[in-house]
Structure formats: structure tokens, C-alpha cells
Amino acid sequence: MQKNGLFALAFHSLIVLFVLAPLIVVCLVAFTPQNTLSLPWDGVSLRWFSAVFHHPDFVASFWNSARLALFSATISTTLAVPSALAITRYSFKGRDALNALFLSPLIIPHLVIGVAFLRLFSFIGATGSFGWLVAAHVMVIMPYALRLILAALNGMDLSAEMAARTLGAGEWTVFRRITFPMLLPGISGGWLLAFINSFDELTMSIFVTAPSTITLPVRMYMYASESIDPMMAAVSTLMIALTGITMIILDRLFGLDQLLVGKG
């Protein structure tokens, strides 16, 4: 392995600075004691964090998003497991088409999906319903769960399953006692990725949320486009902290590079 030259390292430092700068600034400004967006030169204050916790809209949106992500990640993972089994373990007509259909929300812009759901919801009178919002999220986050579960199934050693079958275990027993436990890392990784993607989703949600079901990213977008004060920085800092904790958990459990990059 060759070493990186001085020029390469300088370039690398600039890239890292570029990547981290906006996140660092957000975290610093959140601690300002002032009323305007400014760096905390003279003293550190937690007043904007307390303002967030006393802002009923932000608190309600946070719980809304958490509930939404919990439900939609669980449902999409539950749907993804049998679908992934069908795609990897069986050969049937239309298998590639099915695979493409399930992954299509990755290709269709979320803007278009949002508009399409808005049309459907107004058609069936589902506007403002939390259940239908969950359904919309299930559709856009299922590909993330599916991809990880597909990868886990493709990389799985089949000899344990075959041994169980030879010893007389039925299909369901094989799944429950062998396949599912071996698949668990893939399933939990897929669930977490689906959860994060639901929790962060903005572009589709902004079309289909009603005042009672507004999610945190939508609330933040609306707040940031109307008024800019350090409270926005405090909410953002909390989001960054939350994401950071999730990232560390994901990294410890699976290796984040494996999860996001795939098999390198």
C-alpha cells in the first residue's frame, strides 16, 4: 500500500472540513445565549434547548415522527422478509420484474411519490389519517430494508437449512429455527435503516401530512422557511445527537460501512 502524498492529505482535510462545517456550526450556534443566530463567543447557554422542550409543536411532531418511524419500519420489515425469501429462494416467472417493482421507490423521486399519494388520499378521503401516512412511509422505506435482507439471504450458508430438512424438519420449523435466526442481523439492520429513513423523510411527507400528523422534518422545514432563530439550531443539534447515537449503535452491531456501502 502506497502512502497518500502531502497534496492528497491537504485535499482530504478540505473535504472533511467541507463535510463537517455545517454540522459543527449548527451545534455551536445552538448554545448561544443571544436571540440571533450567532456563535457563543461570550458564554454558553442551554436556553434554546429548553425552548425546544417547551415548544408544544416541536414536541408533538417529534413523537409523531417517532411513532410513525416505529410503525412503518416494523411493517415494512415484516413485508420485506417473505418478499426477499420469494425473490432469493425461488425461481418463477416475473421474478426480476417483482424485484424491480419492490425497489422502484428508490428510483421514483419522492416528490412524485408525494404528489401521487396526495392524489390517492384525496380520492379515498384519507387526508390527515395517521394510518395512511404509515402506509405511505412503508412504501418508500421498504426498499432499504429489502436490500439488506436480500444481501443477507444471498450471503447465507444453506447447509444448516439442508441438514435440518434432511433430519425431517418442516418448512416452517426450518424458517423459525434456522433461517430466521441466521437472518436476524440483516433484519435488524434493515429495520434500523428503514427507521432512520422514515424519521428523516421530508419531500414526500410534506405533501401528505395534515396539521395533526406533521412530522419533525416537515415542522423543521416550515419553521426554517418562516423564521430563523437559534431554536432551529437547538432542534437540529438534538437531531444530530440522536443520529450520532444511532450511528454508533449501527457501527458496533454491523459496521456502518458494511451497512451503507454494501460488501466492499
Place this chain on the structure above:
Amino acid sequence: MTGAAIRPSPRLPAPFFLAAPATLLFIGLILLPLALTAVLSFNVYDYSSGVQNRYTTANYLTVLQDPYYLAIFWRTLRLALLTTVITVLLGTPEAYILTRMGKPWRSIFLLVIIGPLLVSVVVRTFGWSMLLGHDGLVNHALAMLRLEPVQLLYTETAIVIALVHIMLPFMVIPVWTALQKLDPTVEAAALSLGASRFTALRRIVFPQATLGILSGSLIVFGLSASAFAIPGLLGGRRLKMAATVVYDEYLIELNWPLGAAIAIIVLLANLAIMLAYNRMVERQAKRRLG
């Protein structure tokens, strides 16, 4: 994606039962709403009485002839293309530098580069609006260097800077994956056989990275062209892109058929570019495999 071990299906059409729930959902909640939207885009819209039950191509004609919308499409294409080019120029060398790093640093910096992917786009865009604002850090830094402050917020420059920031991981990941397959001894061999650093990069590293660059640019272009939060927060009311104008038509003008027409155009353009690109990538892959 396709399976490792394919067994002949036992008695019943098992895959049918396994995949049926998700298939029905995708037909009902992806294909059907898209079809409804496509129909809506042909509906007549009347400002006083709303969506009519009559059909017309006027929405598409308006969008494709009105200079206001054409300017927005043109800006969307231009900024998405510019973002893609800059992301290639920054992401490719960065991915290469990452592959050449030693043990702990490589995974640490890979996390630093791709980790922000998990942070909400709104948060990152808000960070840029603080950096680029009139009273932001960039202008403070310029003042310290005794330079004139510049108007960055609500310009195309701000949109492109933030887009590049969001898109960088989508370029680094595929290029990094492609370079992983490169045996480092090949590059060392080229150097020891007398090739210059530049020749080694051009003849060995770059061809290996090409497939990664191609698939990365496809993702980056598609996501940039339909980006919503960044032009919404950094472009102000004046600088619209495709996604923000759809939002306006739907939720402010309430002209759903026109908004639907723009959304369908965005979708079709996206699919067309993707197909053309896939062709190109396949051809490239075939050439590489000989």
C-alpha cells in the same frame, strides 16, 4: 441481486404467497396513485371551480411553452448537471485517497464522509444557510481577510454548494466500492515498470473507477434534479427548481393538474436519463470484461 441457490419450488406456488402481500401493496400504493396522477395531469383546471371532469393537453402545453416554467426546468437541469460534475471532481479523488489510507483512519474517515447521509437534509441545509447567510461565517471570514462581503444565500451558488454537500456520499460510496476491487499491487507494478504517477492513475486507477463514477453520477443527478429542501430553503422565493414549483402549484396555487403535469415530466425525464445511462454503463462493463 438474484439468488444464490434456486430450488425447484415445492408443491404449492410458495413464492406467490410469500410475495403477494407486498406485491398487492405496491400495486395499490405505488402504481395506482401514479396512474391517478397521470390522469389528473390531463384534467381541465378552472380557477373558480377547480378540477373539471374534462380532459386536455393544455397543462403540458403550458408547462412546455411558458418561459416561466421553461426557465425553471433549464435551471434544474443546469444545477443538477453542475452538481454532478463537481461531485465527480471532489468525490473520485476523495474515494481514492480513502482506499490508500491505513487501518484505523480509513474506516474513521469513511464514517465521517458517509455518516452525514443519516442526518436529516433539513438540518444540513439549515447549517449551510447559517454559513452562507449575510451575517454568516463565510462572510465573517472574508471580512477578516479584508474582502468585500458576498451575497451567497438565495443564489444558485448556495444551492449548488449545499447540493454537492448532500450528494458527496452518493459519489464516494460507489467509487470506493469499485476501487476496492483494484489490486494495489497492479498500480505498484506499473510504477516500478517506469510509469509516471499520472500514467498509473490514468491507465490503471481511473478505468477501474469509471463504473463507480457512472453509477454515482446517475444517483447524484437524479437526486439533485428532484431535490426539494435545498432550493426551498436556500433559493428563496425567486429561485425555483422543479420540486419547489410542484410544491407551489399543489399547496399554494392549488392548481393540481398543472402540478401533476410537472411531476410526471420530472418522473419521465428521470426514467429516460436512467435508461440511457444504464445502457452506457452496460456497454462500459462489457468493454471492461472484454
